Amino acid sequence: MKLARFRVGSGPVRLGRVDGDHVTDVSAEVGTSLRAILPDLPALRERIEAAAGETLPLAAVTLEAPVDEPQKYLGIGMNYREHAEEARQAGIPIPTSQLWFNKQVSCLNGPYGDLVKPDLSDALDYEIELGVVIGRRCKHVSVEDARSVIAGYLVTNDVSVRDWLQKRSPTFTLGKSFDTHGPIGPWLTTDDEIADPLDLQMTLTVNGEVRQDWRTNDMIYDVYEQIAYLSQVFTLMPGDILATGTPSGIGAPTGRFLKIGDVVRAEISGLGAIENTVVAES
Template sequence: MRLARFSIPGSPIRIGRVDGDTLTDVSDAPDGQGGAIGTSLRAILPRLAALREAIESAVGTTHALTDVRLEAPIDDPQKFLGIGMNYKEHAEEAAAAGIPTPTSQLWFNKQVSCIVGPFDDIHKPLVSDALDYEIELAVVIGTECRHVAVEDARSVIAGYLVANDVSVRDWLQKRSPTFTLGKSFDTHGPIGPWLTTDDEIDDPLALRMRLTVNGEVRQDFQTNDMIYDIYEQIAYLTQVMTLKPGDILATGTPAGIGAPTGSFLRVGDVVRAEIQELGAIENTVIAEPVPTPAAR
């Protein structure tokens, strides 16, 4: 299944099933417990298998995708985590730029307040000219889990998203060595366009991912270039913490980021990130609004 959160003018956000170029509202489908599916995708993830029949057979209002606003599929995760330098060629280009290759998995937080929808604008910060892009396969956890073995890790995955791990390089490498600040500026976590459930994907480690800026290809790789695959990532993290339904793991970016050549994003740039079988997100860079005195 492909499940989206969407809105239309004058109406609240709803959940829809995506079939080709159309979206069917499934928010009022029965949840098997005397209620309805509702409007929180994160809330239904633990029961997604049980709800599949109701969602697939729902006959709610149908919309053309072009007539709705797609929202972030998961807007309220407890965690939004990312792994650094997890693609072989990306680690090589980072090393050439003076960034050492980590000897183990290198994880950081993206604060959840950075999340925006798949076609929302992203801000060029007032405080930096070093705005960069990173296409990433994002994994969404479906089952609360701890101490997961590598061979069992796929069983806790609800599905996948396309993510752009937008990064502010000078804050990332110089002003905040933990990565958190440079990865967490408002609007710097576009995800979507919908959640593609795990059963739809034969092999998430064999997907082509492609990012363009104003139509120019900047990143074009397969997910099989990961140093630590997504199952190893889940096993590693769950040695430390409990992962909860809706938690998002950004699993690394391939070579081609802007930092090594200084090809940073500018106001007006259009960034499109597409992953095979998952769809595409597209975001325009705009200037961060100048705060009014009252908002400071």
């Protein structure tokens, strides 16, 4: 099942079920908050699948960030083997354990929203990542049980302002949290639709040129290990988003950073694609 948040024109946000190239409004059945229904999603499945609200072509709606008001948006650094090596060559030491940072939730952006290039930097970079959305409140989750707390998956672009990331903020938070720099989507694909999240194709292009092309099976710490690690420290909540690492091909090693007018498309097999245009800061 694929669930999206969307608007028609300037109307209110609705919750919809995506079937092919159409979306069906299910708000009358379950409300408009995806985050609110995540703990009860298994029990609500039949109602959502049977809902017969207004059906619209996806081309006729504006898709919003699928998860509304998550409490946490966390990212792991240098979690793909070749990416860790290219980061080392750029002067960033390879961590000896999982390296986590916060992306402030105010950076969240829709799957087709514009990416704002801040005036204060020319080092705007891209990072395609598999996004994992937590489905229920949990703590001290074992690796073996980790999949049971996953509601589903989405595509993320962990946009980074490199000079602020590496030089201005040792915790990465500032360079990872500029407004609009957290596009996610295009919808939430529930866990049952993905046979193996550890073997998905990831491709990112800039103006049609392939920059990143890898599979999720190259993670150093897989998504289940990540959930087990984090849940030792704090309670994971429904709607929390984990960006699980990016493969090699980012702009930093070569200095090929994003420019105004660039179109960045990130696609993961089975999950769909997001596409964002870089615009100037107004």
